[in-house]
Every structure is written in C-alpha cells, then in structure tokens.
Amino acid sequence: MAEASHDVAHRHEPPKSFIRKYIFSLDHKVIGIQYILLALSAVIVGMLMSVLMRMNLSWPGTHWPIMGTLFPTGAPGGVMSAEFYLSLVTMHGTMMVFFVLTTAPQGGFGNYILPIQIGAEDMAFPFLNMMSFWVTFVGFLVLLLAIFAEGNATVGAWFTKLGESAWAGGSGTVGSIGGWTQYAPLSALGKVAGPGQGAGVTLWIISIAIFCVGSLLGALNFITTLLNMRTRGMSLMRMPLTCWAWFTTAVLALLSFPVLLGGGILLLLDRIAGTSFFIPGGEYVSGALIPNHAGGSPLLWQHLFWFFGHPEVYIAILPGMGATSHILSTFARKPIFGYRAMVFAIFAIGMLGFFVWGHHMFMSGMSPYSAVAFSILTLSIGVPSAIKTFNWIGTLWGAKIRFTTPMLFAIGFVSVFVAGGITGLVLGQTSLDFFFHDTYFVTAHFHLVMGVASIFGMFAATYFWFPKMFGRMMHEGMGKLHFWVTFVGVYAIFIPFHAMGMLGMPRRYSNFSEYEFLKNSHGLVLFVTVAAIVTVSIQLLFYFNFFWSMFKGKKATDNPWEATTLEWTIPSPPPHDNFAGVVPTVYHGPYEFSVPGAPRDFIMQTEPEGVEVTAGLGETSGNGGNGHKH
Ligand code: HEM
C-alpha cells in the first residue's frame, strides 16, 4: 500500500492539528460536512423567519411582548411593522435560496460524495475547495450583519459613521426589504428609498457577491474533478446519476453566477459611486426628485438577475434529482429506468434553463413576440421533466420496494416536484401569468417545486449517506415520523397557497385584513399558519436525530443499504484519502440490481467481470473485492 500511494497525484497527508483537521481542512469530506452544517444553521434562521411572517399574517396588529423586547424598532410595542415583515420575507428568501439550497446539495453532499463515487482521493483542487467554503461562510456572516445593521440602532450607527446615504442603517427592519430579487431602482438608490434600503441592501449585495465568488470556485473544482479524476473503468456512462447531477449543476453555476456577480457590482456602484446603470432619470421617491441620476434601466437589473435566477432554481433542484434517482433505484432493487434518457434529460433541463428567464418578466412590458418565445421555451422544459418523472415511476413499477426513510423522502421528492411543476405549466403561459403574477399562486409554485422538493432531496440524501459519513445509522422510527409529518405538513401549507392566489391574494403584503375581498379567507390563512408551526416544529426531531445518531446511533456497516457504488466499498466513515491508497477499478454500471443469474440482488461497481463472487455473499460488508488489499 505504501508504494501504491505515492504514484497518486493529489495526495496530501492527514493533518494532525485540530485546526487543520476540522477548521481549515483540505479534505473534501470535512469541507462537505462544513457546508452541511452551514446550511443547517442558515435554515434555522430562514424557518424562524417564516414562522414570524405567518404569525404576523394570521394575527395582524397583535402585541407580542417578546418581539418588542427583541426588535424594539421593528416591532415597537411588540407589533410587527409592515417594513419589518418585508425584511423578514427578504431575508427568509435569501437565506433559503442561497445559503440553504445552494450550499447543502452541491457544496455539502456533492463535495463529500462525488470524489468517492468516481474513485478519486479528493477534489482536484483541495485548497480551492477550502477557499470556496470559507468565502461562502464570509458571505453568510455579511448577510447576518445586514440583519443587525438595519435592525439595531447601535450597529446601524457604526455604518452611519462610514458616511451618509448608502451606508447608514438601523432602520428597524431585519435587513433589506427588497425581496430576494432586489429589484432596481429602489435597491439602487440607497437610504433615500426608505427603511430597509440603507446598509441592509449594501450588505445584502456584498454578501451575494461574495457568495457568487465562492460558488464559482466550487463549480470550477467540481467540473475539473469529474472530468479528470475518474478512476479506471469509470467511464462517463458508468457514473452514478448523482454525479451527472452535480456536474450539470456545476456547469449551470459556472455560467450563471458571473452574471449575478457582474450585476451585483453594478448595483453596488449605483449605490455608492454615483453611477446610473439601473436608475433612470426623473425618479420621484417619497415626494422628492432623485438628483444626479439619469439614463439607467431598471429592467436591465431584471434581465441580469433572472438570467442568473432561473438557472439558480435548477442549481437548487438538480442535485435533489440526482439523489432521488440514485436512492429510488437502490431501494427499488431495480436498475434505474432509462439511464441514458435520465442523463440526457438532466442536461437538457439545465441547458434549456438558460433560455427561459423572460417568464419572470411577462409583466414588465416585454414585446408579446418575445413573451411567446419565452413561453414556448418554458413549456418545453416540461418534456425532459416528464421524462425524468416517468422514469422514476418506471423504476418503482413492479418493484419490491424497501421503504426506508431515505426512500420515503425520495418518493416524496417525486410527489412535490410533480405537484409544484404542474403549476409551472400554468404560469409559463403569458395569458395566465398576467393573472397570477405576484400572487400566492406563484409562491405556492416555487415553494413546492424548488423549496420543498430540494429540501426533500436533501433529507433523502442525509438519511441515505449519514451512515457513510458518520459510521452510524440514523434512527429509522424518528426518521419515518419526521417524514410523514413533514410530507403532510408541506401540502397543508402550500396547497392553500394556490387557493389564496386564485382569490387574488398578493405576495409580499404584510396584512390582508385590510382588504374587503380577502376578509373571508382568514380561516385559510390561519390554517396555513398552524400547519407551518407544526411542520417547523417536527424539524426539531430531525435535528435531534441527526446529532443524537452521530454519537448514539446503531453502528453502520460498510454497506448498510446493499448499494452498488464506490462509496459503499470503503469503511464508514472513510479514511482520510478515501481508498487507503488502493485505486479502485470499475467494471460495472452504477445500478446493477437484481441482475438475472447473479448470486445476490446487487453487483458492486468494483466486482470483477466474470469472477464468481462467493465470499461473504449474504452479508453486507460490501468489500467489493478491493480497497482492503493486504
Ligand atoms: C415551513 C416552510 C416555509 C414556510 C411556512 C414559508 C413561508 C413563506 C412566506 C409566508 C413567504 C412570504 C410570502 C409573501 O409575503 O410574499 C415566503 C417567501 C419565500 N420563501 Fe418561504 N416558506 C417556507 C420554506 C421555504 C423554503 C424551504 C424555501 C427555499 C427555497 C423558501 C423560499 C422562499 C422564497 C424565495 C420566498 C420569496 C421571498 C421574496 O418574495 O423575495 N421558503 N415563504
């Protein structure tokens, strides 16, 4: 083993000190877990904010003494202000989209699993990998600072010292109020535009710009790793579908984040350097003419934002699709139905995603001819999406399914993806979108298809790979309870959103009780809030299961799920360099389950062709004929 280990390129010795081992680690596995922990932290902030929003919508004007204590300016006397509500919407969306759905699926699970699944010892550029995480982490800290800069008079005052206008904060919101889309011109004007438009927006933009850099570095690393570091026999078409998903996601990130980064820098310049990229002349805000700006285009921001923004929703969802395909096949004990079609479909979804950004701008006054083009392209994404769905169902068809917790979440993924995707076909049509634009119907659509589906993909991935990562099983009973309450809960929250949208309930409004036509929907609003509180609460069980199982869970074998891919051929948790210096050779595709004539119902990718595998048949040590050579 000692000799073998020296001809391997990207080798680095296991670190000794705590700091190099767990903090500034170069090991893709540690970095992956760091990303997952970051997402687990951000999602707490995002979830708490969603509960506060629901409380405000259901019981507007109520005095919550604790809110008055925590946010004396945002909720004076304990009553949440409208601006405060809008900042909750903004920060909830930003936390969820960027720091949860763009970190855990790719930076987290992709980082941990991809190198092992292709038989590599690490990512291509371990140092760059470490940088990606820490850059992203700094972005997270800056976003938290945005919350305090606007929400706290003392912190806000620090920014006032840095100069007037753009920087001055402390307006009593919890960060920016511009929504996760941060539309110009309000976002470009600075403090004059009102509360939550000062330091909060500046920091929001800086945070997202930093995030873009971190994601770009990560994307380069993923693409290089996948193309260059596959082991012997791991041809592209023998890769697990997870790897295809992470690869496609990285390509999307590489092509879309630079656009947001560029747009963000221009927006920042408008705010602090007096440029007018997004600010037209003659703007009246709060009764006063904005001086010194002319010639900019607010629509340019929408184009730049959505050229990034639509691919971004695929960046969030594709890794979940990969995990779902992988997990469905494993627990159906059947090869994935239509492997090649699945590869084609995920790539087609990713690429088509670059030509549909205009569907977010149907209402912006675009030419009806452009709108038709965007509409047709949008609807055409339904084709590869349907291919994937039918292939998932085909995989389950007639299978002897093992209903483990990861399998339940994978099936749940298919369910919410379809439920949320169907309304995409509605909103993709210009005439219908005119009616539904900026209503809760849109909120219902994207929560199901992007938010909840991605989250389900990540839950499936967590329950599935936890044993590999930590050497222990998560508790199945707790997992199943978590699944069922979450599954029913998300539908209870988001199905009524459709009805609200059809009633004409607008999104980003802090109080519906003021409108005659919405008065009799209060029961629905209340129902959703109760469902949200229950759904959020059950997540505590997940957190408990996660950390409890890390120390107290049942010990995991190398291959507890009787799966076929490379990560299950090595110990749980894997050693520092994954394969202990023995480079694996791959002889099989990733989903050879229930092959007729095979001695057991799965064939590991590393099992040599034609060699009768008899040793250790019934057991699940999953040695796979390599990795532990003497
Ligand atoms: C318990 C689960 C959740 C609940 C109850 C919830 C609730 C809400 C509510 C009430 C709004 C504001 C609607 C408005 O006034 O316009 C909202 C907005 C939003 N949520 Fe969630 N949400 C949840 C989970 C998620 C997840 C997992 C994501 C991940 C993508 C997400 C992403 C967003 C985004 C992007 C917005 C739009 C923000 C904006 O308008 O700028 N949410 N959510």
Ligand SMILES: [Cu+2]
């Ligand atoms: Cu879109």
